Amino acid sequence: MSTLPHESTPANISITLDCADPKRLSAFWCGALRYQELATSDKFVMLGPIGEAAGPRLVLQKVPEPRALKNRMHIDIWVADIDSETARLETLGATRRHEKPLDEHGFRWYQLADPEGNEFCVSRT
Numbered sequence: 268m269s270t271l272p273h274e275s276t277p278a279n280i281s282i283t284l285d286c287a288d289p290k291r292l293s294a295f296w297c298g299a300l301r302y303q304e305l306a307t308s309d310k311f312v313m314l315g316p317i318g319e320a321a322g323p324r325l326v327l328q329k330v331p332e333p334r335a336l337k338n339r340m341h342i343d344i345w346v347a348d349i350d351s352e353t354a355r356l357e358t359l360g361a362t363r364r365h366e367k368p369l370d371e372h373g374f375r376w377y378q379l380a381d382p383e384g385n386e387f388c389v390s391r392t
Contacts, residue, residue, distance in 0.1 A: 281313070281324035282342070285334070286383050289327035295382050296325055298359045299344065334384050342387040343376070349389045353377045356389065 286292050289312040293304055302314040302325065310329040316322040325342075346352040349368060356379060357363070364378040364386065376390035 279324075281326050282340075283326040283328050284385060285328050285330040286385065287329065287333065288383070289329050292327050292381060292383060295360050296327065299356055299361070299381075300325065338386045341385070344387065344389050345392045346389060347392055349375065349377055349391050353379065353389050361387075 284292070284296075289310070290307070293307075293312040293314060296314055297303060300314070300322070301317065301320075302322075303317050304312060305315045305324065306313040312327045314325040314327070344352065344356075353361075353363065360382040361379040364380060368375050368377050374390060376388045378386060378388050380386050
């Protein structure tokens, strides 16, 4: 099997999140992920890790339609202490979808939503 040149290097990826107000969500997601703004325009805000930290970029994209159904993809934030991290995220504007953490297949997590209702999880590493 032949190897294409791009197969030998790790992929740089970004995740795009549709939203009504990218600037407002930028403040939330910068705090939640400990990211910084990398670029902005009238319809986009690109966030990324600070300094040499690893991680995908997050692009907040302004769209006219509101979120209608469950997210097809969501962000998982992995931490050692999901209770304290969930409390920290709530101070930034997140809301819990369930009062107690969910447990399944040996994993434990809280399901939350950002200020526009986009769902994400805080899971134990």
